[in-house]
Amino acid sequence: xxxxxxxxxxxxxxxxPGICSADNVSYKVDVIPAQLLKRANxxxxxxxxxxxxxxxxxxxxxxxxxxxxxxDKGADYGKVxxxxxxxxxxxxxxxxxxxxxxxxxxxxxKKDIKRTAPYSFGSISDVYYNTYDFGxxxxxxTCEYEIETVRNMTFYLPxxxxxxxxxCAVESADVAVIYPQGFPLxxxxxxxxxxxxxxxxxxxxxxxxxxxxxxxxxxxGEFAKRxxxxxxxxxxxxxxxxxxxxxxxxxxWNDIGKFVYELNAGRDILPDDVKVAVxxxxxxxxxxxxxxxxxxxxxxxxxxYVSIQLGIGGWQTFDAKFVAEKGYGDCKALxxxxxxxxxxxxxxxxxxxxxxxxxxxxxxxxxxxxTVFNHAILCVPGDKDSMWVECTSKxxxxxxxxxxxxxRNVLLLTNSGGYVVRTPGNADTxxxxxxxxxxxxxxxxxxxxxxxxxSGYEWxxxxxxxxxxxxxxxxxxxxxxxNGMFSVQEYSIVNNVAxxxxxxxxxxxxxxxxxxxxSGTHLFIAPYIFSNTLTTPPSKELFRGSFEIHHSYTIxxxxxxxxxxxxxxxxxxxxxKELPFAVYKFSATLQQGNMLQVIYSYSQKKGxxxxxxxxxxxxxxxxxxTDFNNRLVLSRKx
Numbered sequence: 001x002x003x004x005x006x007x008x009x010x011x012x013x014x015x016x017p018g019i020c021s022a023d024n025v026s027y028k029v030d031v032i033p034a035q036l037l038k039r040a041n042x043x044x045x046x047x048x049x050x051x052x053x054x055x056x057x058x059x060x061x062x063x064x065x066x067x068x069x070x071x072d073k074g075a076d077y078g079k080v081x082x083x084x085x086x087x088x089x090x091x092x093x094x095x096x097x098x099x100x101x102x103x104x105x106x107x108x109x110k111k112d113i114k115r116t117a118p119y120s121f122g123s124i125s126d127v128y129y130n131t132y133d134f135g136x137x138x139x140x141x142t143c144e145y146e147i148e149t150v151r152n153m154t155f156y157l158p159x160x161x162x163x164x165x166x167x168c169a170v171e172s173a174d175v176a177v178i179y180p181q182g183f184p185l186x187x188x189x190x191x192x193x194x195x196x197x198x199x200x201x202x203x204x205x206x207x208x209x210x211x212x213x214x215x216x217x218x219x220x221g222e223f224a225k226r227x228x229x230x231x232x233x234x235x236x237x238x239x240x241x242x243x244x245x246x247x248x249x250x251x252x253w254n255d256i257g258k259f260v261y262e263l264n265a266g267r268d269i270l271p272d273d274v275k276v277a278v279x280x281x282x283x284x285x286x287x288x289x290x291x292x293x294x295x296x297x298x299x300x301x302x303x304x305y306v307s308i309q310l311g312i313g314g315w316q317t318f319d320a321k322f323v324a325e326k327g328y329g330d331c332k333a334l335x336x337x338x339x340x341x342x343x344x345x346x347x348x349x350x351x352x353x354x355x356x357x358x359x360x361x362x363x364x365x366x367x368x369x370x371t372v373f374n375h376a377i378l379c380v381p382g383d384k385d386s387m388w389v390e391c392t393s394k395x396x397x398x399x400x401x402x403x404x405x406x407x408r409n410v411l412l413l414t415n416s417g418g419y420v421v422r423t424p425g426n427a428d429t430x431x432x433x434x435x436x437x438x439x440x441x442x443x444x445x446x447x448x449x450x451x452x453x454x455s456g457y458e459w460x461x462x463x464x465x466x467x468x469x470x471x472x473x474x475x476x477x478x479x480x481x482x483n484g485m486f487s488v489q490e491y492s493i494v495n496n497v498a499x500x501x502x503x504x505x506x507x508x509x510x511x512x513x514x515x516x517x518x519s520g521t522h523l524f525i526a527p528y529i530f531s532n533t534l535t536t537p538p539s540k541e542l543f544r545g546s547f548e549i550h551h552s553y554t555i556x557x558x559x560x561x562x563x564x565x566x567x568x569x570x571x572x573x574x575x576x577k578e579l580p581f582a583v584y585k586f587s588a589t590l591q592q593g594n595m596l597q598v599i600y601s602y603s604q605k606k607g608x609x610x611x612x613x614x615x616x617x618x619x620x621x622x623x624x625x626t627d628f629n630n631r632l633v634l635s636r637k638x
Contacts, residue, residue: 033213048065059153079132161231187368188234194211235372320336489511545611567636
């Protein structure tokens with residue numbers, strides 16, 4: 001009888017795959033622990049990530065995982081996107097789809113895997129993406145994948161990232177890195193609670209780690225400290241690597257810099273006609289800064305940025321002659337070209353590799369030298385301060401680094417190797433938004449003049465307005481005023497530079513009804529006319545312990561209303577708050593009975609602050625929102 005039942009079960013397992021498989025039973029959605037469903041749009045049911053280093057020129061990477069997509073917000077987690085290049089070959093993609101009860105519905109078909117180039121414009125690349133999507137909408141469902149790729153270099157190894165997003169929970173995930181003895185392997189862990197284990201035998205070493213029952217989390221938000229990733233991750237690197245037949249050392253940051261410098265040495269030779277043009281421009285300049293500025297302007301006018309991800313070209317620059325003739329290059333090529341222009345007039349400069357972007361601070365870990373860079377900039381040393389140049393930008397002035405590359409460690413490339421230096425940030429007095437409004441109050445219609453000044457980081461968010469169509473500029477300027485209370489009739493916009501600090505000035509003539517009502521002898525006025533982004537106080541959950549304010553800035557608004565008639569102020573308003581992280585001032589005064597002046601000023605100070613300041617930050621935020629929304633009460637006296 002037992003043999004008969006076993007036979008029946010075997011037959012059923014062939015007919016109905018997914019019902020009798022012990023593995024597939026675990027894909028039932030109703031067995032996911034409740035704590036993993038909180039805030040989650042997807043749950044990794046199981047995951048195994050294997051990196052097998054065969055030699056300095058061969059690495060196999062195998063990913064096996066099953067992920068349950070709970071709703072449409074998590075749909076992207078069920079898709080596959082694997083890239084190939086001259087360094088990476090996709091060996092295989094296998095996969096199956098299961099419904100909420102763990103019953104198999106579909107499998108990956110090779111003909112349905114789409115192979116597409118990542119960009120169709122502005123890029124020279126040998127990178128292709130292989131994508132697959134079951135296209136199933138019967139939430140929740142589970143996708144199971146097995147993907148194998150082969151790398152022909154060890155210059156950079158893939159990281160283990162068991163949680164691909166904050167809204168993704170993990171039941172179980174593990175990693176194994178297998179490598180030959182005699183290949184020193186380094187690693188660095190972020191948010192992996194259990195220390196990794198190491199094993200040795202049969203000429204191989206093995207490093208393993210795992211996480212279990214990791215819930216989804218809130219996005220760390222703007223107050224998160226930028227000293228590392230906020231998701232579980234492990235980075236790996238070997239000391240002796242190979243890149244397209246070229247061997248190098250990753251034992252120190254200096255070694256990495258030496259390899260990249262030598263890879264690009266001798267590629268800064270300019271054509272003769274460019275040399276002549278350089279001297280005509282720069283030889284009359286009396287200072288080094290003036291020469292840098294004039295040659296940087298030449299670079300911006302005669303070149304454009306193109307992303308280049310072509311074989312070793314991802315790390316070896318196109319030479320200066322190529323850029324001069326073609327008029328384009330990527331960050332490496334353009335910074336190398338600028339370096340060549342400066343060299344021609346006797347100015348020494350150095351390329352610097354940087355992990356750019358808002359999360360770029362996490363990657364340059366002192367004890368973990370590895371290739372973590374995605375961008376290159378240029379450093380021109382000076383007697384006192386260095387001058388930094390972003391060579392891919394058409395708008396940044398020489399000497400100014402934007403928030404894309406500022407205030408972080410970078411690797412300076414010299415003929416004696418790489419050196420870790422820090423890029424500068426803006427001083428407290430540079431990041432400014434200053435607005436003034438002078439409004440004449442009349443019964444029929446209010447009219448006014450508004451001036452706005454943006455500098456430093458505030459300029460970064462605003463200067464793109466110059467590139468917009470005129471109709472779009474008008475709509476954008478109108479959106480600056482709360483609830484459509486004013487509209488812009490005329491405007492002027494001027495971009496300029498003070499030293500190396502970019503700034504923008506906007507002037508507008510406005511008309512509208514404002515927000516003023518009369519009741520008997522009383523006048524009720526909501527003086528703040530600008531659209532306010534401070535609408536909801538931040539949640540305490542966004543702070544989670546000590547918090548970091550990344551940039552200092554000052555916003556100052558002065559509004560003056562010329563009233564019809566003579567008034568007295570019934571509710572005189574004033575606030576002065578000085579806290580460790582900010583200074584806030586608000587005042588409303590009535591001069592000569594008909595001139596109402598309201599001033600809002602907020603100066604934020606960058607730094608890391610203890611948890612006990614979180615409540616003070618939220619309290620101040622609420623007070624500012626209240627002041628923005630307050631109505632002042634005036635009593636008529638004439």
